[in-house]
Amino acid sequence: MDKVRLGIIGSGFISNLHVNSLQRLPEAEVVAVASPTPGKARAFADEHGIPDAYESYEAILKRDDIDAITVGVPNDLHEEVVVAAAQAGKHVLCDKPLARSLPEGERMMAAVHAAGVKLVYGEMLCFAPKYVRAKKLIQEGALGKVFLVKQNEEHDGPHSPWFWDVNRSGGGALLDMGCHSIEFARWILDRPQVRSVQATMGRFMHPEKTRAEDHSIVVIEFENDVIAIAENSWAKTGGLDDRCEIYGTLGNTRADLVQGVGLRTHSKVGYGYAVEKAGSTVGWSFTGFEEEWTHGFPQEMQHFVNVVLGREEPMETGEDGLEVLRIIYAAYQSAGEGRRIEWPYTPPDVEKPVDLWLNA
Structure with a gap:
């Protein structure tokens, strides 16, 4: 493989940054975008010169000619999209935060490891x-x-x-x-x-x-x-x-x-x-x-392309995203309870991190 063919999942602010950055890279070719809002994917594709547009991300995952995807969708959809992409054999860049909650992130990582695909955690800083x-x-x-x-x-x-x-x-x-x-x-x-x-x-x-x-x-x-x-x-x-x-x-x-x-x-x-x-x-x-x-962003996308091409290992991994989430859980719990949270730390079982502050 000398060129990575990519699909973009999402057509909002972050996906614009992903596409603009990928289109700078000679080893990357963005061939499709998906967004569930009628007409939005087509408008996004026309704006950026992307050949194909879909209203379902599954249509991108079914294509054998697509090697990898970037995920720029709301947090509550990260698990669904990343797990499906892993099962379809696609490499993934998932924009921050890794997931809406730790259990969602852990299921994502289990799917990625089971499928043997690469996941880069989208931390551009x-x-x-x-x-x-x-x-x-x-x-x-x-x-x-x-x-x-x-x-x-x-x-x-x-x-x-x-x-x-x-x-x-x-x-x-x-x-x-x-x-x-x-x-x-x-x-x-x-x-x-x-x-x-x-x-x-x-x-x-x-x-x-x-x-x-x-x-x-x-x-x-x-x-x-x-x-x-x-x-x-x-x-x-x-x-x-x-x-x-x-x-x-x-x-x-x-x-x-x-x-x-x-x-x-x-x-x-x-x-x-x-x-x-x-x-x-x-x-x-x-x-x-x-x-x-x-x-x-272009440097992050170059790194992702290098990972897919086998030239580099992910510098920002899903495990890094999970540790960030764990620290965020501790911060919400600290603010909610008014105390310092010591490590090692096992977060309480809540639906979403902010509940540790809202329910205190």
Whole structure:
């Protein structure tokens, strides 16, 4: 095999990023897209020059000429799609979070292992060029012994209505965006064992839209005496904020994926995709430049293609996605019960992670 032929499952925001990134790669060919909304897959295909469009993802999985899929569907559908893809022998990139709950994620991984296919967990921050350079600074010894990692990913609300429904999403800002911050910390520190998790959260801006939290702060203590702080929000106005800080005994570094590269812009009407979000770029904003590259999506897709071609092993695995979910469970339980959660940790049996906060 010298080229990977791919199907795209989903036609929303994240699938646009997947397709735009894959179409940069000479070893990748996107041949089909599936979306259940009548007409949406065809419109998506026409926009991106994709030959075939379906209203059922099963139609893609039945095709022998498709090697792999990317999954960009609501959280409550991840298990269904990934299990079906594995059983059809397709390699999978599943966008974050891995699943709506730990049991769903565990069933997904069982299906992948049974089928012998590859699954890459879709965490693009580990491919973002600035963050990759920050990790190299640590490896080069420029910062000494790292003792604190902070990562923030925040904005004023998700881009699709299903995120607000906890039965579909499984949680709020912590599950949606905290998964980025938590895995960033694990990755940049070479995935040390967790010692404890403590969190606080609240519903401040969107009580009429969701039962979930719209702002969360999580403190993770690792066994190598490093603290990670993950702050995530659906309640921060002014557009996307995505940045990190790393403190060591010999120095520190910080990286900003949005404001550090954006064009300082003022507009009375707003622009781009954000216009659909109630004009969130009205006034002053940081206009993104090469946003997909800056956030690591083409690099992530190149890695996925390399995995399918047998050139690399997954850098972000389903097991990483499961560990992120476990930490998220602990954070919800910590915020609900007002106490530190120690490791080793077995999460309580709940339908969805946010229940550990909502039901406390």
